[in-house]
Amino acid sequence: MAPMSLRDAGTxxxxxxxxxxxxxxGEGVGMLTRTYRYTSPSGEEYAENQRQLYVLQVVEPAxxxxxxxxxxxxxCMWLDxxxxxRVAVHHLSFPVTQFVELVGEGEEPPEYVxxxxxxxxxxxx
Numbered sequence: 058m059a060p061m062s063l064r065d066a067g068t069x070x071x072x073x074x075x076x077x078x079x080x081x082x083g084e085g086v087g088m089l090t091r092t093y094r095y096t097s098p099s100g101e102e103y104a105e106n107q108r109q110l111y112v113l114q115v116v117e118p119a120x121x122x123x124x125x126x127x128x129x130x131x132x133c134m135w136l137d138x139x140x141x142x143r144v145a146v147h148h149l150s151f152p153v154t155q156f157v158e159l160v161g162e163g164e165e166p167p168e169y170v171x172x173x174x175x176x177x178x179x180x181x182x
Contacts, residue, residue: 060079062158063158063160064154064157066161068157073112074111074163075110075111076133076156077107077161078090091108092107093106095138098141109164110134110135110160113132116129117129126152128154129153133156134149135147136169137168
């Protein structure tokens with residue numbers, strides 16, 4: 058059974074939860090892919106890891122720093138590993154109507170533990 062989008066499930070995004078990206082989004086250099094390869098600091102390979110988006114906040118239209126939107130926006134982060142043992146945090150926002158079409162229920166990605174350890178050793182990001 059294919060994963061169900063939040064829209065199809067009739068649910069709204071919740072701050073502090075992980076959501077799985079159900080399809081590639083965008084194109085070219087700025088494309089956010091549904092799956093990606095991740096190698097943990099211990100060398101464990103995740104060849105087809107599902108991209109997870111973490112909801113930082115849902116904000117009202119025209120919130121300063123988010124850009125103009127006529128509807129609520131979802132501010133989220135996603136993680137990647139630009140080099141073995143390092144995790145990078147990326148932030149982006151989506152109009153709520155677009156976000157609920159692109160994602161389904163998710164889970165904490167394996168690199169999140171590595172990010173927390175990285176932040177603890179370098180004093181935070």
